[in-house]
Structure formats: structure tokens, C-alpha cells
Amino acid sequence: MFKILRGVSGERTFRxxxxxxxxxxxLFIIAIIVxxxxxxxxxAFVSALFSEEILFAIRLSVxxxxxxxxxxILIAIPVAYAISRTDFPGKDIVDSxxxxxxxxxxxxxxxxxxxxxxxxxxxxxxxxVVKFVFAVPGIVLAQITVVTALAVRLLKSTxxxxxxxYEQVARTLGCSKLEAFFRVTLPLAKEGLIxxxxxxxxxxxxxxxATVTLAxxxxxxxxxxxxxxFLSLASADVEKAIAVIFVLVIxxxxxxLAIRKIIGRRYQI
Amino acid sequence: MIEIKSLSISLGEFHLxxxxxxxxDGEYFVIxxxxxxxxxxxxxxxxxxxxxxxxxxxxxQNEITHLTPEERKIGYxxxxxxxxxxxxxxxxxxxxxxQAKGAKAKIQERVKTLANLMGISHLLYRNTxxxxxxxxxxxxxxxxxxxxxxILLLDExxxxxxxxxxxxLRNELLRVHREMGxxxxxxxxxxxxAVEMADRVAVIQNGRVExxxxxxxxxxxxxxxxxxxxxxxxxxxxxxxxxxxxxGVMEAGCGGLKLVVPxxxxxxxxxxxxxxHIYVSETKPPGLGVNCFKGTITTIKVARNTVRxxxxxxxxxxxxxxxxxxFEEMDLAAGKEVFLILRMRRMRVYEGNSL
Numbered sequence: 284m285f286k287i288l289r290g291v292s293g294e295r296t297f298r299x300x301x302x303x304x305x306x307x308x309x310l311f312i313i314a315i316i317v318x319x320x321x322x323x324x325x326x327a328f329v330s331a332l333f334s335e336e337i338l339f340a341i342r343l344s345v346x347x348x349x350x351x352x353x354x355x356i357l358i359a360i361p362v363a364y365a366i367s368r369t370d371f372p373g374k375d376i377v378d379s380x381x382x383x384x385x386x387x388x389x390x391x392x393x394x395x396x397x398x399x400x401x402x403x404x405x406x407x408x409x410x411x412v413v414k415f416v417f418a419v420p421g422i423v424l425a426q427i428t429v430v431t432a433l434a435v436r437l438l439k440s441t442x443x444x445x446x447x448x449y450e451q452v453a454r455t456l457g458c459s460k461l462e463a464f465f466r467v468t469l470p471l472a473k474e475g476l477i478x479x480x481x482x483x484x485x486x487x488x489x490x491x492x493a494t495v496t497l498a499x500x501x502x503x504x505x506x507x508x509x510x511x512x513f514l515s516l517a518s519a520d521v522e523k524a525i526a527v528i529f530v531l532v533i534x535x536x537x538x539x540l541a542i543r544k545i546i547g548r549r550y551q552i
Numbered sequence: 553m554i555e556i557k558s559l560s561i562s563l564g565e566f567h568l569x570x571x572x573x574x575x576x577d578g579e580y581f582v583i584x585x586x587x588x589x590x591x592x593x594x595x596x597x598x599x600x601x602x603x604x605x606x607x608x609x610x611x612x613q614n615e616i617t618h619l620t621p622e623e624r625k626i627g628y629x630x631x632x633x634x635x636x637x638x639x640x641x642x643x644x645x646x647x648x649x650x651q652a653k654g655a656k657a658k659i660q661e662r663v664k665t666l667a668n669l670m671g672i673s674h675l676l677y678r679n680t681x682x683x684x685x686x687x688x689x690x691x692x693x694x695x696x697x698x699x700x701x702x703i704l705l706l707d708e709x710x711x712x713x714x715x716x717x718x719x720x721l722r723n724e725l726l727r728v729h730r731e732m733g734x735x736x737x738x739x740x741x742x743x744x745x746a747v748e749m750a751d752r753v754a755v756i757q758n759g760r761v762e763x764x765x766x767x768x769x770x771x772x773x774x775x776x777x778x779x780x781x782x783x784x785x786x787x788x789x790x791x792x793x794x795x796x797x798x799x800g801v802m803e804a805g806c807g808g809l810k811l812v813v814p815x816x817x818x819x820x821x822x823x824x825x826x827x828x829h830i831y832v833s834e835t836k837p838p839g840l841g842v843n844c845f846k847g848t849i850t851t852i853k854v855a856r857n858t859v860r861x862x863x864x865x866x867x868x869x870x871x872x873x874x875x876x877x878x879f880e881e882m883d884l885a886a887g888k889e890v891f892l893i894l895r896m897r898r899m900r901v902y903e904g905n906s907l
Contacts, residue, residue: 446634448630448634449634449636451599451601451621451628451630452628452630452634453636453647454600454601454620454621454622455599455600455601455621455622455624455626455627455628455696456622456647456648456695456696456698456699457622457648457650457699458622459620459622460620466647467636470636470638471636471637471638473638
């Protein structure tokens with residue numbers, strides 16, 4: 284079988300085959316969008332989009348995702364740096380452990396958080412410090428739990444790509460370790476930091492499973508954009524669902540374009 | 553003065569074994585050795601980039617073995633310069649001068665002085681990515697010198713440059729060294745670079761220091777076979793007499809050979825030339841015939857890519873090395889008469905009296 288595809292004709296067949304699959308995938312995505320456009324009744328769409336509920340969901344999603352992304356990046360910077368630059372026993376295990384939240388279903392993470400807040404320690408925090416369960420801080424916590432792993436992964440590859448010798452030279456020029464990190468490594472990581480921040484934020488906006496499990500799906504209270512889709516579909520309000528879907532699609536496109544615009548190329552995940 | 557005592561370190565495929573070296577103040581010290589000998593590791597140990605578990609390093613009677621790089625007052629120029637890409641040339645040079653706000657005028661003054669010294673004043677506001685290799689090297693040098701280090705460490709500073717840039721930078725390095733008087737440790741795998749630049753040379757092989765001496769001594773008196781092999785086992789000719797021909801050229805009689813040698817200054821006792829700098833020809837080469845002699849082949853040793861030919865000429869036993877593909881085009885055999893040319897510019901002389 285592999286022998287038949289030798290030579291120029293084989294090359295052409297191979298290229299044709301891969302491009303065909305690409306075309307099918309692109310058509311699939313286009314078809315989804317077109318079918319949505321065709322289905323939409325535009326006046327209902329506009330009124331749904333500017334309804335108080337959807338505007339609330341947009342505001343809540345943007346606010347919580349921004350807080351979650353900032354906190355995640357601040358946590359991920361030292362963690363990613365440590366994994367990238369230092370060797371310690373059990374590093375491989377820790378490294379794999381940090382990937383768990385990427386692989387595990389978000390709803391499982393949310394459920395695990397919910398269980399934690401039912402333990403005495405968790406309940407004490409929930410009652411006396413910050414109310415997480417079925418409350419807005421729960422949204423932020425759920426998003427952080429899911430997206431920090433992604434932020435760590437993205438930043439680790441950024442730090443991996445920075446030659447440690449920049450820091451070494453900085454140190455021979457009189458910088459302490461900390462100073463070298465702030466004066467050399469962070470500026471070198473600038474593009475990666477921006478791209479990781481935007482991707483982390485976009486992922487937090489789209490987070491649903493953990494959020495709904497920990498913070499619940501109360502309209503006008505813990506209703507983020509994905510939760511709004513869920514609630515609209517549950518009450519068979521398709522126009523509203525489509526309006527929210529469009530908002531999410533636009534946010535995703537803007538985020539990807541912003542990365543391209545800021546760092547001048549596609550960011551490799 | 554830098555003193556290294558019993559330094560041993562093992563880093564993956566590189567290792568250093570019981571290194572002992574003393575480098576004097578103001579010296580231009582060259583560490584010479586083949587690729588993978590551990591030269592860079594040694595330099596990095598002096599810079600403080602590796603944790604040292606065995607051995608000690610002193611700088612002016614202060615032990616610096618366990619000091620961090622920023623505490624050592626060294627200037628370090630790594631092999632591929634490692635300029636900060638997010639800073640322009642000025643900010644690269646000023647990087648080590650601190651960020652104190654009051655001292656701004658002083659910093660500018662210092663950057664200007666160094667840029668003038670390195671001949672890069674016209675590049676100050678350029679992006680480092682747009683610089684040529686030689687320009688990058690000059691910026692890296694200015695950056696390392698800016699905080700007035702006590703020692704300057706140069707890791708193969710000329711090897712990434714084209715031949716012409718490398719030659720001109722060679723002189724510039726020596727000039728800067730003279731003007732700033734900073735103790736310099738320069739590592740290279742290029743014998744001629746070491747011989748032409750060094751006050752003293754340390755030959756290092758397989759992580760060991762094999763010889764430390766004046767550069768001529770390395771050529772004329774390699775201390776063991778390893779060194780001799782690495783530098784290419786030069787032919788050493790004893791001179792019976794020598795006198796000046798003017799214009800920086802001297803004539804020397806070595807047995808039956810009358811050599812014309814570029815040399816200014818005192819008379820000399822010995823002449824060295826590497827086997828690869830002797831040409832062999834079956835027919836009499838055209839031209840003036842300077843340093844061209846007739847000889848008889850005594851031995852032929854075929855190696856993988858080169859052939860070493862032993863030739864008796866004027867009472868001297870010389871070894872010439874020719875690439876194998878050239879050897880195969882010629883019809884050479886022991887006992888055959890050939891012509892040989894000793895490349896004039898490649899000869900080195902030894903003025904010392906004895907030993």
C-alpha cells in the first residue's frame with residue numbers, strides 16, 4: 284500500500300488527501316455558523332442580545348474571567364518558572380499533576396470543590412471568610428481551578444524558549460537572581476505573557492462545568508455567558524441561546540485576533 | 553591575580569580535572585584547547601555560573617569560590633554574545649551600570665567613552681538584531697567592560713566571525729586590553745590566535761591543563777605528546793646564524809636551508825613551522841623561489857584525510873602534511889626528490905636562549 288504511493292503521483296495523492304480532510308473540517312465549522320445564521324430571527328435576536336439578563340451575563344463573565352485570568356497568571360509565573368528552570372526530585376510527577384486539571388472534566392473539578400466546601404475546614408472558609416458555594420466568588424474560584432493549569436503550561440513553554448544564558452550574563456553584570464528575572468527574563472517573556480493572558484482569559488470566559496457545579500445556575504445572580512446558554516436552552520428560548528453563542532464567538536475571535544495583532548503571529552499552544 | 557586550585561567539576565559530557573592556574577594582574581591569558589576540552593566550563597566556573605564542589609578560586613587573595621556571579625566583578629562575553637534583544641545598543645552597554653536615577657549623566661558619559669573605545673558610537677540607537685557579527689561582538693565587549701570589571705572573560709570571541717573581521721578584532725582586543733589594563737582570559741581552539749595574542753597560554757585537553765607557558769614555548773617546547781599532537785607537531789629548525797634583510801624580514805641559516813622569515817627585533821635561535829604550512833610539489837614551482845627547497849622523501853604516513861610526508865632537506869628532517877586527495881593526484885614515494893615551499897608568513901621564531 285505504501286509502495287503504490289511512490290513518486291510524484293503519490294505525493295499529489297497524499298497532499299490531496301490531507302487537504303480534503305482540512306476542507307471537510309472547515310466546511311463543518313462554516314455549516315454550523317451558517318445554520319445558526321439561517322435559524323436566527325433577527326429582531327428577536329437583537330432584543331435578546333440587549334435584554335437585561337444577557338447584558339448582566341456579559342458583565343459578570345467579563346469581570347469574573349478578568350479576575351480569574353489575572354490571579355491565574357500571577358500564580359502561573361513562579362510555578363512555570365520553577366518547573367522550567369529548576370530540577371528537583373519528583374519534578375516529573377509534579378509536572379504531570381499540574382496537567383490534571385487540563386485533562387479532567389471541569390464538572391468533576393467543580394464537584395471536587397463542592398465536596399471540599401462541605402468538609403469542616405471548607406465550610407468554615409465558606410461561612411466565615413468568603414462565600415464561594417452558589418455565589419459569585421465561586422465562579423472566579425472555579426475558573427481559576429480550571430485555567431491555572433493552562434496558564435502554567437503556556438508560560439512554561441515561554442520560559443523554556445528563553446535561553447538561560449541571558450540571565451547568566453545579567454548576573455555577571457551585577458544583577459541578583461531576582462533582579463535578573465525582572466530585568467531580563469520578564470521582558471523576554473513579554474509576548475508569551477500577553478498571549479497566555481489572553482488565552483487564559485478566553486478559556487475562563489468559556490468555562491461552564493466547574494462554574495455551574497460550584498456556583499450554580501441562578502439567573503441574574505451567578506449567570507455567566509455559558510450558563511445563560513444552558514438556562515435559555517433549558518427553557519427552550521433558542522433566540523436567546525443563539526444571541527449568547529454569537530457573543531461567545533465574537534469574544535473568541537477578538538481574543539485570537541488580539542494575540543495576532545500584539546505579537547505579530549499565531550501563538551503556538 | 554586569579555588563582556585556581558585543584559578545581560574539578562563534572563557537567564554531563566564536560567569535565568575538568570584538578571585544574572591549577574595562576575593568572576597575573578593585567579595579563580592577556582589564553583586558554584587553548586580542542587572543542588569539548590572543557591574550556592568554556594572553566595571560564596564559567598571563574599564567572600560563577602556553576603556550583604563548585606571541589607577546588608577553590610581566589611581573586612586578589614579573596615576566596616571567590618562560592619560567590620555568586622554578581623559579587624565577582626567580572627566581565628563575561630559569551631560565545632554568541634547574548635545581547636539583550638529588547639534593548640538597543642546604548643541600553644545594552646549601560647545594563648551593568650545600575651539603574652540609579654541620580655547617576656544618569658555619569659552612565660551616559662561611561663557609555664560614550666566605551667562606545668568610542670570600541671568604535672561603535674554610530675550604532676548607539678540601533679536595534680541589536682540589525683548588527684553584524686563584529687558589531688555585536690563590540691557591543692558585548694563594551695557591555696562587559698562598562699562596570700569596570702577586574703577580570704574580562706572572553707569565550708571564543710573571534711570564532712563566529714569571518715576571517716577579516718576576526719583579524720581586525722584581534723588587534724582591537726589587544727588595543728583595548730592595553731588601554732584598559734584589565735586582566736583578560738580568552739579561550740580559543742585556534743593555535744595561531746593564541747600564539748599571536750597571548751602573554752601566556754594554558755593548553756587544556758580532556759579537562760586537564762597540559763601546559764602553561766609563553767606562547768612560543770608551546771610551539772617550540774610542547775611539554776608532552778598530547779600538546780604536540782594538538783598543535784600539529786611543528787617542525788623546529790635550529791638556526792646557525794641570522795641577520796636582518798630590512799623591512800621586517802630576516803634571513804636565517806638552518807643547516808643547508810636559507811630561510812627568509814618575517815621578524816623584527818633580536819636574532820633568534822629557532823624557527824617553527826607547522827606541517828600543514830609546508831607545500832610539496834613534484835616539479836619546481838614557478839616564482840621567486842623564496843623558502844623553496846629540494847628534498848628527498850624519507851617516509852609517507854597515510855591518515856584518514858591527510859598524508860604526512862617526511863622529507864630530508866639541507867640536513868633537516870621536515871614533516872609536511874598534505875590533504876589526501878592532493879596526495880593521490882601526485883606520484884610520491886620514499887626516496888623520490890620533491891620540491892617544498894615553507895610558507896613565509898606562517899613561520900614563528902624563538903628568541904630565547906636555551907631550553
